[in-house]
Amino acid sequence: MEATRVALDSRFAIGAVDPRIFGGFLEHLGRVVYGGVFDPDSRRADAGGLRTDVREALGRLDMTVMRYPGGNFASGYHWTDGVGRREARPVMRDLAWQSIEPNAFGTDEFLALCGKMGWQPMLTVNLGTGSPEEARSWVEYTNLPVGTRWADLRAEGGRIEPWGVKLWCLGNEMDGPWQLGHVPAAEYAVRAQQAAKLMKDCDPSIETVVCGSCTPDIPTYLDWDRQVLEYIGDGADYVSLHRYVGNRDGDTPDYLAVPNSVDRQIEDMDAACRFVQGRRRSPRRPYLCFDEWNVWYRELAGDGRGQRAPHLLEEHYNLEDAVVVAGILASFVRHADVVRIANLAQVVNAIAPILTDGDRMLIQSIFHPFAMFSKRRAGVSLRVAVDGPSYRGRTNGEAAVVDASAILGPGVLHVFLANRSDSQAAAVSIEPADLRLSGLASAEILTGPGAKSENTWAEPDLLAARPLADVRVREGAARLELPPLSVAAASLRLA
Ligand code: AHR
Numbered sequence: 348m349e350a351t352r353v354a355l356d357s358r359f360a361i362g363a364v365d366p367r368i369f370g371g372f373l374e375h376l377g378r379v380v381y382g383g384v385f386d387p388d389s390r391r392a393d394a395g396g397l398r399t400d401v402r403e404a405l406g407r408l409d410m411t412v413m414r415y416p417g418g419n420f421a422s423g424y425h426w427t428d429g430v431g432r433r434e435a436r437p438v439m440r441d442l443a444w445q446s447i448e449p450n451a452f453g454t455d456e457f458l459a460l461c462g463k464m465g466w467q468p469m470l471t472v473n474l475g476t477g478s479p480e481e482a483r484s485w486v487e488y489t490n491l492p493v494g495t496r497w498a499d500l501r502a503e504g505g506r507i508e509p510w511g512v513k514l515w516c517l518g519n520e521m522d523g524p525w526q527l528g529h530v531p532a533a534e535y536a537v538r539a540q541q542a543a544k545l546m547k548d549c550d551p552s553i554e555t556v557v558c559g560s561c562t563p564d565i566p567t568y569l570d571w572d573r574q575v576l577e578y579i580g581d582g583a584d585y586v587s588l589h590r591y592v593g594n595r596d597g598d599t600p601d602y603l604a605v606p607n608s609v610d611r612q613i614e615d616m617d618a619a620c621r622f623v624q625g626r627r628r629s630p631r632r633p634y635l636c637f638d639e640w641n642v643w644y645r646e647l648a649g650d651g652r653g654q655r656a657p658h659l660l661e662e663h664y665n666l667e668d669a670v671v672v673a674g675i676l677a678s679f680v681r682h683a684d685v686v687r688i689a690n691l692a693q694v695v696n697a698i699a700p701i702l703t704d705g706d707r708m709l710i711q712s713i714f715h716p717f718a719m720f721s722k723r724r725a726g727v728s729l730r731v732a733v734d735g736p737s738y739r740g741r742t743n744g745e746a747a748v749v750d751a752s753a754i755l756g757p758g759v760l761h762v763f764l765a766n767r768s769d770s771q772a773a774a775v776s777i778e779p780a781d782l783r784l785s786g787l788a789s790a791e792i793l794t795g796p797g798a799k800s801e802n803t804w805a806e807p808d809l810l811a812a813r814p815l816a817d818v819r820v821r822e823g824a825a826r827l828e829l830p831p832l833s834v835a836a837a838s839l840r841l842a
Contacts, residue, residue, distance in 0.1 A: 348771045351735025351749040353762065356780040359730040362684035364754055367467070368676075369721045370412035370690040371405070372639060373457070375420040376444050376697050377651070377659030383695035383703060384460065385452045390706050396451075397460060400708045404701050405464065405694060408714065409721045412514065413466040414638055414690045415457050419443035419649075421519045422475025422527040426485045429453020431504055442527060444659060446651030454489065455501070458510045467514065469556075469638070469690070472546075474518030474538050475528025483545035486515070490550045514688070515553050516638065517542050520561040520589065522571045532571045536578035543582035556636045556688075557583035559619075562590065563612050569619050576623040576633065585636035585688060588616055591698075592671060593644020596741075599667055599798050603767040604740030606674030606750065613637075613678065617685045635682075637689035640675060642668040642713065643698045660697040664711040666810055666832055667798040673716035673765045673834040677752035680720070680763070683728035691717060704804065712801055715793045715812040719836040720763060726756030735773075749773050749829065759788055760839045766829035769798050773829045783823035783842035790815040794833035812836075 373379055384405075387396030416424055420443045428437050429450045436450035454470075461468045470489070472482035487497040489510045498509070517539040520526050530538070535558065543555045557579055560568045576586060590609060594602035616635055624632040643662060651657035679686045695701045700714035733747045740746055750765040760782065766773040777784070792815040802810050818827045818837055825839055 348748065348768065348773055349736050350774040350776060351733060351747070353749075353751045353764070353775060353777045354732040354734065354780065355729045355753050357729065357755055357782055360755070361681065361728040361730060363727050364680060364683045364724050365687045366411045366724055368637075368679045368686055368689040369410055369717070369724055370414065370469070370638075370688060371408070371410040371466070371694040372414040372418070372690040372692040373694055374418035374697070375416050375424070375441065375448055376418060376693065377446075377661070378656045378696040378703070379693050379699070380452050381449070381656035385456065386703075395456075395459070398703070401695055401701060401703065402464065404708060404710060408700065408717055410464070410466055410694070412469050412688060412690065413461055413464070414469040414471060414516065417443065417471055418519055418639070419526060421471040421473055424473050425477065425481065426454055426473075426488070430455060430488070430500065440653070444649055444651045445653060446657055447653060447655045449655060455504055455506055458489070458512070468510070468512050469514040469516065469688075470512055471516035471519050472542060474521060474535070474542060475526055479538065479542035479545045482542045483549050486546045486549045486553060490553070513553055514556065515546060516556040516587065517583070518558050521558045522565055522567055523561050532567065532574040533578070536575045539575065540579045540582050543579065547582070554584040555582060556585040556587050556638060557633065559586040559588055559616060563608070563615070569615060572616065572619040573623060576620065577626065580627060581629070581631055583633045586616060586620060586633045588612060588635060588637045589639040590637070591639075591641055591643040593642055594667060595644050598741055599769060600738060600767070601740040601743050602667060603670055603674070604743035604746035605671055606678045607740070607743045607746055609675050609678045610681070613682045613686060634687040635685050637679065637686055639690060639692040641692045641698050642671055661702065662698050663801055664713045665799045665801040666712055666795040669712035669716050669793060669810065670765050670767065670832055670834055672713040673720070673763065674750055676716060676720045677750055677763055677765070680728045680752040680754060707804065709802060709804060709807055712793075712810040715810065716834050719791050719793070719812055719834065723754060723756070723761035723836055723838055726754040726761065729753045729755050749775055758841050760784065760841060762837050762839065764829060764835045766831060766833045769832050771831055775827055775829060777825040777839070779823070784820050784825050784839045785842035786820050786840040787818045787825075788838040788840050790818050790827075790835065790837035792830070792833055792835045794830045798832055
């Protein structure tokens, strides 16, 4: 295959990469919470019931923000059920996932976990069956000093100091007919505006995320966003996007080109925000919060059949999924000027990079690209020109065989590459116009025996990020070879 040249120039900066694009999502769904992060019966649990092995693995992903408690679950959840003495908390039937919710893990357990992990919490209020008043009370519970009803309830539970939760989602996927309390855009806009007002009246320092279109496939796509954004105006600091992709037609080349459509989705939403900003003649605009994204297409059944912690959405990820995850992260990096927050959905067991089985834990393929990007996130995203072979995906359009993105950090250039060919190696040269590369700080590669290869309990380390030594730096440029179906991340020192 003809070589690929990746050209870049530090003067062509897109924007600083917001560390919050490396966020996660912890929903009361299947075994994400119970049997995932929280499992008091496990030999691996600490005194508070948190799984130490899961925490250690999540620590390696170095996530920045964590969204909670849903998702669809949030639209039927009353936060007051999950606070106070555990023995007194009600056992509830969750209608989103048809499961039993014991409420043993709630606001304080989540916020304490965030503190331990260094995550910034992001709470989703219930605008399905809940009310703006209930949302406001939650802000008081978490953020106000003691002396009033809800803050005093927090203190009674043992937490005197406010938790200081800054990020709040105004409901979840309210455009989706499956959502509890789903309403048309005009009605949601009123709910969201009222909730945002009450919540910000309670704590003006918070930031809000309004529900945008939950998928480009929904008939109300962009029209929903226009209506909601026009009505809520300055009440929204961010607008949400969601996206789940998959190789539904068994067409690997097309699937690997799916990040093209994520680019498009981001640009569509940015255009909606700019359009509304123009119409409102406002200096302010909401930025993009991609607060659910992942590969999800095999394990779709979401009926927990009245069980506690049922096995739901437990996808097993393979190598092609990992290449797609790298492509979506590259898309976020390339849109650093507008994408400010993103959350991999989810963190453990359900559509997740980590699986547990009793006391065992398995790291899945998609764990690795996330970790490879996350540890190299500090800096400014640069425009990259990829000059090399390309192909046309059946539905996802023209795609470079080698996908590339880059972040310029202090004294270092991080380059992320993916070879989408499943049969041929790709020779790549990285050629900065105005910078001189002087050496290799670190590089890793993820590849495997085939597109469908995956980590299993029998072979847990088949797919892993391994050190990549063969990166040749000469005359200010770098050269390397990517095996078929691989993801590479290289940190190159600057002269
Ligand atoms: O992440 C799983 C589910 O996908 C979320 O609960 C919902 O928001 C989306 O449809």
